[in-house]
Amino acid sequence: MIAKTPKPPYYAxxxxxxxxxxxxxxxxxxxxxxxxxxEQNGFLGIESARNELGITVSYWxxxxxxxQWKEGAAHSMAREKGxxxxxxxxxxxxxxxxxxxxxLKENDEHTVHED
Amino acid sequence: MIAKTPKPPYYAxxxxxxxxxxxxxxxxxxxxxxxxxxEQNGFLGIESARNELGITVSYWxxxxxxxQWKEGAAHSMAREKGxxxxxxxxxxxxxxxxxxxxxLKENDEHTVHED
Numbered sequence: 033m034i035a036k037t038p039k040p041p042y043y044a045x046x047x048x049x050x051x052x053x054x055x056x057x058x059x060x061x062x063x064x065x066x067x068x069x070x071e072q073n074g075f076l077g078i079e080s081a082r083n084e085l086g087i088t089v090s091y092w093x094x095x096x097x098x099x100q101w102k103e104g105a106a107h108s109m110a111r112e113k114g115x116x117x118x119x120x121x122x123x124x125x126x127x128x129x130x131x132x133x134x135x136l137k138e139n140d141e142h143t144v145h146e147d
Numbered sequence: 148m149i150a151k152t153p154k155p156p157y158y159a160x161x162x163x164x165x166x167x168x169x170x171x172x173x174x175x176x177x178x179x180x181x182x183x184x185x186e187q188n189g190f191l192g193i194e195s196a197r198n199e200l201g202i203t204v205s206y207w208x209x210x211x212x213x214x215q216w217k218e219g220a221a222h223s224m225a226r227e228k229g230x231x232x233x234x235x236x237x238x239x240x241x242x243x244x245x246x247x248x249x250x251l252k253e254n255d256e257h258t259v260h261e262d
Contacts (some may be wrong), residue, residue: 129242
């Protein structure tokens with residue numbers, strides 16, 4: 033699903049990763065991270081896709097909420113020794129969706145075909 | 148591949164989409180858009196993944212470069228009547244990767260396992 037985000041400004045956390053072979057509990061951990069995100073007041077939505085490369089973009093109201101989530105997530109990750117079991121490589125980017133790019137992009141989600 | 152982006156600030160264009168069934172020339176068009184992007188001075192990289200949802204994130208030095216690319220892309224799209232052939236829904240977000248989130252994220256790509 034395409035996340036239903038509010039009017040900007042808000043923040044996007046872009047997590048790009050290349051997995052090692054095998055799940056090794058990664059799906060379960062990912063589900064848990066998403067659950068943790070949803071419990072945060074200020075979490076706005078998440079989008080995820082994977083082929084060889086995986087991209088997960090989560091959307092947030094402000095940096096403080098991201099920080100809280102990240103600390104909880106880091107704690108769980110450390111407990112699971114997760115990253116080295118799951119990822120060959122990963123990169124985290126945090127970016128601010130501004131409200132001043134209206135000349136550059138469509139204002140909202142486009143529904144081309146109704147289901 | 149995870150894009151090798153420079154030190155922030157730079158911009159991310161996050162294109163999220165749900166496809167209609169069948170390719171209908173979409174792959175070819177996507178390849179052409181990526182080629183057009185690579186020809187732009189100021190294009191920094193691109194990452195793409197798709198399951199049911201597709202996410203393509205392209206990275207750019209500044210908003211002007213995005214504007215130029217977008218105009219060229221819109222022109223090609225119009226010629227191909229592309230969007231209605233390819234997408235059920237899509238959303239474009241533009242966000243600025245800042246340099247002030249260093250407490251919040253890892254500074255660069257993490258290689259957990261060398262190939």
